[in-house]
Amino acid sequence: MGAIPVDPLWWQTLFDEVYLITDARSVCNDELTRREVDFLEAHLQIRKSDSILDLCGGHGRHSLELARRGYLAATVLDYSEYLVQLGRTRAAEQSLPVSFVQADARQTGLAGEQFDFVLVMANSFGYFPDDRDNLQILCEAHRLCRPGGTLLLDLLDSGYVMERFRPSSVHKANEDITVSRERELTENLIRVRETVVSGTKGLLREGTYCERLYKEDELVGLLRQAGFGKIEFKNDFSSHQNPGDYGFMTQRVIVTAVRA
Numbered sequence: 110m111g112a113i114p115v116d117p118l119w120w121q122t123l124f125d126e127v128y129l130i131t132d133a134r135s136v137c138n139d140e141l142t143r144r145e146v147d148f149l150e151a152h153l154q155i156r157k158s159d160s161i162l163d164l165c166g167g168h169g170r171h172s173l174e175l176a177r178r179g180y181l182a183a184t185v186l187d188y189s190e191y192l193v194q195l196g197r198t199r200a201a202e203q204s205l206p207v208s209f210v211q212a213d214a215r216q217t218g219l220a221g222e223q224f225d226f227v228l229v230m231a232n233s234f235g236y237f238p239d240d241r242d243n244l245q246i247l248c249e250a251h252r253l254c255r256p257g258g259t260l261l262l263d264l265l266d267s268g269y270v271m272e273r274f275r276p277s278s279v280h281k282a283n284e285d286i287t288v289s290r291e292r293e294l295t296e297n298l299i300r301v302r303e304t305v306v307s308g309t310k311g312l313l314r315e316g317t318y319c320e321r322l323y324k325e326d327e328l329v330g331l332l333r334q335a336g337f338g339k340i341e342f343k344n345d346f347s348s349h350q351n352p353g354d355y356g357f358m359t360q361r362v363i364v365t366a367v368r369a
């Protein structure tokens with residue numbers, strides 16, 4: 110047990126309106142989302158009629174952008190009621206054909222073998238300290254993919270995070286709000302205490318979270334165990350244009366795997 114205690118179910122409560130402020134640089138930046146979707150279109154052979162699952166898709170920014178580009182069958186699945194409701198409202202306001210489902214990615218309740226692509230974007234994997242839970246998400250993604258379907262994981266780059274490990278960081282989320290992060294790295298798990306303070310309202314939140322750092326061979330092992338093959342890695346992925354410390358989103362690794 111490290112000095113920063115983390116509830117293993119932290120991910121059930123952290124992703125709310127405060128997260129949209131603390132992570133705005135990465136998840137509320139339309140230009141960056143467009144670049145990420147440009148990358149998906151260039152990297153994957155997606156057709157407009159393909160069925161796409163945006164797993165752990167938050168407020169659906171990638172699916173909404175895909176729908177704007179004419180993709181007809183995107184579904185966002187996320188645990189956060191707040192983000193799912195926000196995405197649903199935006200889809201309705203913009204008349205975009207995106208479905209939203211609130212569920213746990215380990216056990217979605219969706220019918221199997223229905224998706225041509227399952228996307229897990231922007232560092233949404235590895236939230237469980239126990240590998241079996243992370244594996245369960247991959248097994249569920251495998252069950253949901255059609256035979257021949259592709260899983261794409263957009264993950265933090267564990268080597269990059271370990272090499273440049275910084276025990277603390279501070280950034281201004283906007284003129285009023287400051288986000289401070291204290292980090293602790295033990296072997297393959299990073300624990301973070303995040304404090305969010307408003308100049309006008311005081312402390313908005315003090316929360317903790319953790320992330321399992323997977324090396325390439327460990328990911329290959331988990332993906333094979335889940336039943337995937339044709340596993341490929343693309344390193345050095347970054348959608349941020351200006352250099353800076355964007356936490357786990359600074360430099361990422363893209364992994365693709367195919368259901369046989």
Ligand SMILES: C[S@@+](CC[C@H](N)C(=O)[O-])C[C@H]1O[C@@H](n2cnc3c(N)ncnc32)[C@H](O)[C@@H]1O
Pocket residue numbers: 120124136164165166167168169170186187188189192212213214215229230231232233236
């Ligand atoms: C960093 S956010 C990224 C969201 C989205 N992919 C994006 O790029 O905007 C991670 C998301 O994963 C979701 N999440 C985490 N664990 C989950 C689980 N077990 N089941 C479903 N969603 C989960 C959170 O609710 C959150 O919306």
